[in-house]
Amino acid sequence: MTIKVWLDSVVQDAERRGLSPLRPLLESLAQATSALRIADWNADATGESLDSRGSARTDAR
Amino acid sequence: MPAERQTIAQFAQALRSGQLTAAAVTDRCLSAIDERNPSLNAFITVFADAARADASRADREIAAGRDRGPLHGVPISLKDLIDVTGTPTTAASRVRDGHVAVEDAPIVTRLREAGAVILGKTNLHEFALGTTNEDSAYGPARHPFDLARSPGGSSGGSAASVLADMAYASIGTDTGGSIRIPAAICGLVGLKPTIGEISTAGVVPLSSTLDHVGPLCRSVEDVAIVYDLLRGATPEPQQPAVAEGLRLGLLRGYFTALLDQHVAAGFEQATMKLRGAGVALRDASIAHAGDIAPVYVHIVLSEAAAYHAKTLESHGEEYTPNVRQRLEMGRYILAEDYVRALRGREVLIGEVDAAMSDCDGLLLPTVPITAHKIGVSSVRIGGADESIRNVTLRLTQLFSVTGHPAVTIPCGVTPEGMPIGAQLVGRRGATTRLLAVARALEPYLGPGTSR
Numbered sequence: 001m002t003i004k005v006w007l008d009s010v011v012q013d014a015e016r017r018g019l020s021p022l023r024p025l026l027e028s029l030a031q032a033t034s035a036l037r038i039a040d041w042n043a044d045a046t047g048e049s050l051d052s053r054g055s056a057r058t059d060a061r
Numbered sequence: 062m063p064a065e066r067q068t069i070a071q072f073a074q075a076l077r078s079g080q081l082t083a084a085a086v087t088d089r090c091l092s093a094i095d096e097r098n099p100s101l102n103a104f105i106t107v108f109a110d111a112a113r114a115d116a117s118r119a120d121r122e123i124a125a126g127r128d129r130g131p132l133h134g135v136p137i138s139l140k141d142l143i144d145v146t147g148t149p150t151t152a153a154s155r156v157r158d159g160h161v162a163v164e165d166a167p168i169v170t171r172l173r174e175a176g177a178v179i180l181g182k183t184n185l186h187e188f189a190l191g192t193t194n195e196d197s198a199y200g201p202a203r204h205p206f207d208l209a210r211s212p213g214g215s216s217g218g219s220a221a222s223v224l225a226d227m228a229y230a231s232i233g234t235d236t237g238g239s240i241r242i243p244a245a246i247c248g249l250v251g252l253k254p255t256i257g258e259i260s261t262a263g264v265v266p267l268s269s270t271l272d273h274v275g276p277l278c279r280s281v282e283d284v285a286i287v288y289d290l291l292r293g294a295t296p297e298p299q300q301p302a303v304a305e306g307l308r309l310g311l312l313r314g315y316f317t318a319l320l321d322q323h324v325a326a327g328f329e330q331a332t333m334k335l336r337g338a339g340v341a342l343r344d345a346s347i348a349h350a351g352d353i354a355p356v357y358v359h360i361v362l363s364e365a366a367a368y369h370a371k372t373l374e375s376h377g378e379e380y381t382p383n384v385r386q387r388l389e390m391g392r393y394i395l396a397e398d399y400v401r402a403l404r405g406r407e408v409l410i411g412e413v414d415a416a417m418s419d420c421d422g423l424l425l426p427t428v429p430i431t432a433h434k435i436g437v438s439s440v441r442i443g444g445a446d447e448s449i450r451n452v453t454l455r456l457t458q459l460f461s462v463t464g465h466p467a468v469t470i471p472c473g474v475t476p477e478g479m480p481i482g483a484q485l486v487g488r489r490g491a492t493t494r495l496l497a498v499a500r501a502l503e504p505y506l507g508p509g510t511s512r
Contacts, residue, residue: 001395010393021382025390029362032355033394036401039352041408 003034069229069283073131076123083123083134086229087116087178090136093227094180102202103212103221105141105151107181112136115178122176129176131286137172138228140219141182142189143274144263145169152265153187153197155379156372166263168232168274168291175290180228184218187384189234189267190365191215192242192453193433196381201435204247206478210432213243213453219277220247230278230287236267237357238428238457241469244277245427245482248471250499251277252284253457254492256464259291268364271461281470281500288492302501304338308420309485310345315353316456319443321430327473327481328426331506335424338505345416345423347459352405354451357458359402362391410463410489417488421498427469427482428453456484466492468499473507481507 007030014022067075067086075081091109098104119134141151144162151157165173172179184202186194194217195201202217204210205225212221216233220243223231233240235253244251252275259274266272276287289295311332317325332342347353369388377385417423429452430440439446460467465486472483483506487495 006393006395013393014389019386019389022386022389025386026393029358029390029394032358033398035352035355036359036398036405039349039355039401039405039408041349041404042401043404 003030003037006030006033066226066279067229068280069131069135069278069286070280072135072229073133076134077128083116083119083178084113086134087112087136087180090180090227090229093225097205097225097227100203100208101205101221101225102200103183103218103225103227104138104181105153105184105199105218106148108148108179112178112180119176119178129174130290132172132290133176134178135176135229136178136180138180138183138219138222138231139169140185140216140231140233142185142234142265143169143182143232145179145182148182150265151182151198152189153185153199154381155198156376162263164263167260169263171290171293172232183216183222183231186215186217187381188265188365188369189215189236189239190384190387192238192450193435194218194243195435196383198381203435204432207432209434210479211246211435213246213428213432215239216277217243220244220249220251223247223249223277223279230276230283232287232291233275233277234264234267235273235275235461236271236361237454237461240273240275240277241427241457241467241482241484242453245469245484246432246480248474248480249277249279250281250284250468250470251275252288252468252492252496253460253466254288254292255466255489258492259288266368268361269368270364271360273461281468281496281503284468285493285496285500288496302421302497304335304340304501304505306339306341307498307501308341308343309335309422309424310416310420311342312346312416312423312425313344314346315350316425319429319447319452319455320426321442323475324426324429324431324481327475327507328483331472331483332424334505335502340502342424343420345420347409347412347416349405349408349412350459353409353459353462354454356402356405356409357454357462359394359398360406360462362387363394363399366391366394406462409459413459413463413465413486414488417486422495423486425456425484425486427456427484429455431475431479431481460486463489465489466495468495470499470503470506
């Protein structure tokens with residue numbers, strides 16, 4: 001799930017549950033999650049490290 | 062030095078020489094609580110009668126020749142996350158209304174067996190999920206030097222209780238900095254030991270893989286005494302290291318990029334004093350420092366959400382709004398991102414190990430700012446507005462993530478008289494060595510609680 005799809009769905013769910021004030025926190029969490037996903041320690045199922053393939057691919061899955 | 066401002070070690074000497082009794086110092090602490098707790102809000106529950114009874118028993122034992130060791134008769138407070146038989150563990154939350162602990166936490170059993178006098182339970186940020194102590198069902202704890210300011214958190218009531226002479230020591234918990242932050246902000250010594258050294262059984266969890274238990278005290282020597290007791294080691298006479306010849310890595314970059322000007326100046330002055338004492342300081346860095354916060358937040362919020370999910374569904378309205386929101390946020394973190402954070406933790410452990418491979422420890426400020434005004438949510442620092450939460454966690458959370466032992470030592474005060482802390486980090490599993498190094502450095506750093 002991409003960050004964008006994740007963020008859209010969790011914001012929608014939070015609003016449905018009456019937790020609208022959560023939105024800015026979830027947006028901030030999305031930034032932290034993006035940073036985590038592009039970190040160079042992440043392994044890739046192809047056997048290559050992310051830093052050698054380019055971090056931009058991380059979120060395209 | 063007034064009796065109220067004694068260290069544990071000084072009291073132990075006075076007790077055995079007959080100059081003081083446990084009953085007398087316990088009465089003094091209880092009087093300080095009566096006098097100052099209405100304004101400081103440091104304690105949620107006070108065990109006055111039980112404390113007096115325990116103190117009298119401690120005195121009778123000393124008179125009869127039964128000496129339980131350095132904590133015999135010492136009045137101590139406990140963060141209200143720690144179970145004490147037959148009393149509520151509130152976690153500073155309405156969610157816990159009606160709770161009564163059925164047994165003592167193992168660390169409380171150890172304290173009792175050592176003859177400590179348990180004074181009561183201290184205020185905290187609800188469920189320890191915050192660094193200011195402002196989100197508490199019992200209202201905010203306040204800084205003994207300035208009631209308009211926060212004593213830090215989450216163990217804010219613990220720090221306030223020691224600083225205000227209501228207790229000789231307090232037992233807190235630290236998941237991202239919750240012992241070190243309030244200790245630094247209150248000019249105390251606070252220890253987060255190596256992960257896993259002290260039992261967290263009977264302690265309400267925040268994050269099951271990051272929670273630490275540790276002491277807040279008035280000196281490194283006192284912290285070492287309480288640490289030895291809590292981990293079940295037989296306290297031995299400590300041989301402090303000698304400052305001259307020690308080698309420390311000075312963390313730069315991320316760790317000094319965002320500091321209040323008075324904290325930066327105070328810390329710089331402290332490093333000059335250490336150099337003057339013959340301590341060799343060299344720059345050190347952590348390659349993935351920029352990833353510390355993302356790693357931390359994904360681990361803490363996921364683990365906290367797992368503990369709270371059911372209660373959020375049934376009692377969501379009973380949490381304070383900010384804590385509820387942060388817990389709800391954790392429920393949306395994906396498993397794959399939690400696992401990425403766990404991998405990041407291993408990377409950071411390796412980098413902290415490497416940074417101190419050829420030295421006796423790492424040195425950095427403990428908190429980038431000093432005590433902030435209650436009700437303020439952001440601070441202007443480095444030309445930008447930063448959230449108090451993010452700023453206060455910035456320099457402590459790394460070592461909660463990696464499990465390295467870290468101790469904060471007072472290293473001066475701002476022109477307004479608010480304390481500044483220096484943080485010393487040691488090798489995993491070498492907390493005793495860290496404390497020996499800290500004890501050697503302590504005399505060269507600035508004043509702490511002597512105000």
